Amino acid sequence: MRIGIAGIAGRMGVLLASEIERAGEKLAGGTTRPGNRPPAECAGPLLVDAAALFAASDVVIDFTHAEEAVPHATLAARHGVPLVLGSSGLSPEQSRVVAESSALVPVVHAANFAxxxxxxxxxxxxxxxxxxxxxxxxxxxxxxxxxxxxxxxxxxxxxxxxxxxxxxxxxxxxxxxxxxxxxxxxxxxxxxxxxxxxxxxxxxxxxxxxxxxxxxxxxxxxxFDRRSYAVGAVRAAQWIIGRKPGLYSMMDVLGMR
Known part of the structure; x- marks a missing residue:
């Protein structure tokens, strides 16, 4: 499975890349801010923009910022690619757009993936x-x-x-x-x-x-370690493939509801 990472050069992005490899999945690549580059151990390509990331991925994990939730959810719906969204602090309007996108593709949104x-x-x-x-x-x-x-x-x-x-x-x-x-x-x-x-x-x-x-x-x-969030997010990415469109939580991934 090809998993893409939005913000691959950040602290969470590096951990996600490591966990994707550990889980036996393929890192499709990632995006980052201009001037930032991921460490050498992130063995996927650095893609030019979010649209290229969604086009190259079977599922995308986004732990960037609330401001990116709307464009990423919109791209997920447009490309038919499931989204694992870990951004917190979404406004009511941002949450509304994410929910609308989940009518077209499955989205796992959680405040915490541990x-x-x-x-x-x-x-x-x-x-x-x-x-x-x-x-x-x-x-x-x-x-x-x-x-x-x-x-x-x-x-x-x-x-x-x-x-x-x-x-x-x-x-x-x-x-x-x-x-x-x-x-x-x-x-x-x-x-x-x-x-x-x-x-x-x-x-x-x-x-x-x-x-x-x-x-x-x-x-x-x-x-004590952000890796627990990465472990949960990769687990969610593996779980979401093949699911019906809808807005899911980590509770769904863990089989708790």
Whole structure:
């Protein structure tokens, strides 16, 4: 299977190239920003643009930026090539275009491709269903490297959505409390709180806390190496081939729904 990588010269791109080889698949090539070149160990061709990448690939993995999600999803639909999308922080409009493209080709979009994180999300939904919002406040604390540009992280938002789903509603219906500062008043019942920490080169740490008057329950996932994301993304690329058009998640890839 020919797997293409958008952003092959980046940190994730290099790891993806390594995992594609380890999985016994073929690296179709990759794209990168002008002036960037992938390391020598990335043994696929450097393609001139994203259109050439989709034309040369059976499936494309994109871990670039939210701004690239729309053009890449559009190209995926135009070329009939499945897309594995790992960009976080998509706007409602960007998410809409990705969903429209998934009506023509299969798309796996996940905030986090690490298998462990997705297991944590499944547990978060089950815990939220069992712990009444009136008694258990949900708080999500995440920390990432100092270069990360969006907050809360996509994984933190996914945790919040899992909690809300367990309580039979959307995150928007539950309400987000993020970036508290000054005299904010008492915490509203049923809302989901977010705190974002940035510093150093932390790959990713997420803790979901259910806090009641009589007990606290904490669910934590720590990533020590970005390779876990690459492993999951290549697994998703192998899984998506032959699927019907649709918008899938890592939960689908892991057979959890």
């Amino acid at each position: 298998p462990g994180v997705n297991l944590v999300l499944a547990l978060a939904e089950k815990l939220a269903a069992a712990l009444p919002a009136e008694s258990y406040d949900a708080e999500i604390v995440e920390m990432h490297h100092r270069q990360k540009v969006d907050a809360p992280s996509g994984t933190a938002i996914a945790m919040g959505r899992a909690v809300a789903a367990g309580r039979g509603m959307t995150l928007e219906q539950a309400g987000m409390e993020s970036g508290r500062d000054g005299h904010t008043g008492a915490r509203a019942t049923g809302t989901i709180g977010f705190a974002a920490l940035r510093g150093g080169q932390v790959v990713g740490e997420h803790t979901l806390l259910f806090a009641a008057a009589t007990e606290h329950i904490a669910l934590t996932h720590r990533s």
